[in-house]
Amino acid sequence: MPELPEVETIANGVHARVQGQQIVAIWTSGKPQTFKSTETEIAEALTGAIVESVRRVGKTIVLTAGRGPASRNEQKPRPGQVEFLIHLGMTGRLLVSQPEVTLPPHTHAVLTLADGREIRFVDPRRFGRLSIYKPTSGKQGPEAPYKGQGCEPLTISLKEFIALFQGRRTPIKAALLNQSLLQGVGNIYADEALFGAGIRPQRQAGRLTRDELVRLRKSLQAVLRHAIKLGGSSVSDYVDAEGRRGFFQLRHKVYGRAGQPCTVCGTKIRKITLAGRGTHFCPVCQK
DNA sequence: CGTCCCACCTGATTGC
DNA sequence: TGCAATCAGGTGGGAC
Numbered sequence: 001m002p003e004l005p006e007v008e009t010i011a012n013g014v015h016a017r018v019q020g021q022q023i024v025a026i027w028t029s030g031k032p033q034t035f036k037s038t039e040t041e042i043a044e045a046l047t048g049a050i051v052e053s054v055r056r057v058g059k060t061i062v063l064t065a066g067r068g069p070a071s072r073n074e075q076k077p078r079p080g081q082v083e084f085l086i087h088l089g090m091t092g093r094l095l096v097s098q099p100e101v102t103l104p105p106h107t108h109a110v111l112t113l114a115d116g117r118e119i120r121f122v123d124p125r126r127f128g129r130l131s132i133y134k135p136t137s138g139k140q141g142p143e144a145p146y147k148g149q150g151c152e153p154l155t156i157s158l159k160e161f162i163a164l165f166q167g168r169r170t171p172i173k174a175a176l177l178n179q180s181l182l183q184g185v186g187n188i189y190a191d192e193a194l195f196g197a198g199i200r201p202q203r204q205a206g207r208l209t210r211d212e213l214v215r216l217r218k219s220l221q222a223v224l225r226h227a228i229k230l231g232g233s234s235v236s237d238y239v240d241a242e243g244r245r246g247f248f249q250l251r252h253k254v255y256g257r258a259g260q261p262c263t264v265c266g267t268k269i270r271k272i273t274l275a276g277r278g279t280h281f282c283p284v285c286q287k
Numbered sequence: 288c289g290t291c292c293c294a295c296c297t298g299a300t301t302g303c
Numbered sequence: 304t305g306c307a308a309t310c311a312g313g314t315g316g317g318a319c
Binding site: 002003006059087088089090091125127128129177179186187188189232233235236238255277278 | 310311312313314
């Protein structure tokens with residue numbers, strides 16, 4: 001479901017609402033594949049800890065929790081500090097709710113906070129994953145599971161961006177979706193970015209000109225920033241931490257608009273399958 | 288290693 | 304109306 005702008009919106013929303021709160025209790029559903037760490041490990045790591053921050057890395061939400069006073073150097077992990085990693089998959093939600101609000105179906109984890117509110121992880125399709133990472137565990141500690149992956153699309157330099165696609169024979173759309181190249185770009189924003197840059201999704205990534213890659217990076221960053229500003233895209237049931245829908249779906253130029261006129265030239269938007277995903281483009285504006 | 292394709296799930300929508 | 308087929312914002316593993 002959620003791509004970079006939706007995950008960013010949720011992480012920021014949860015951060016603003018729960019930072020500094022102590023987690024006093026945890027409940028989990030027991031649906032095995034939802035949990036990459038054992039439920040016992042999750043409960044032990046988080047019970048009694050204080051939420052220090054909630055942020056986005058790629059499409060993963062990283063909730064950092066600690067015991068004792070916050071460190072002066074925020075960069076360095078302290079002993080006892082843990083990271084709760086939440087990947088929302090296609091249909092995952094992370095909600096901050098009052099306890100009296102009815103628990104939605106398909107709730108798989110509930111973190112009860114000291115003031116009574118609850119952080120709830122809800123995921124009908126169960127493609128989402130929850131895990132614990134301990135930055136200080138082991139001698140060196142393994143690299144965090146969300147690191148060593150692709151670059152952040154919002155901060156990548158032009159030089160790095162161009163280098164990503166060198167020599168790749170795969171279609172540019174598939175390359176944009178590849179999380180080991182760029183993390184956070186999903187199906188909606190790949191299509192929208194390619195439309196903005198005037199590039200057909202089928203084009204071989206390695207054969208794009210420097211000029212086209214300049215436009216693509218610009219277009220991708222503009223689309224992501226705009227979407228974050230509007231709280232993400234609510235295509236079916238996406239909502240933020242407070243249950244509010246986003247508004248960027250109203251600005252989609254191609255995604256979900258098959259058969260409708262292109263906003264620039266009026267040609268019918270076409271839909272094909274590429275890299276196993278529904279892919280939308282304007283056959284005239286995109287070369 | 289790069290790339291392709293399917294499996295993993297439930298629910299909403301489409302089509303017969 | 305009813306039921307089956309199709310599709311959905313993502314990823315990870317196996318095959319080639």
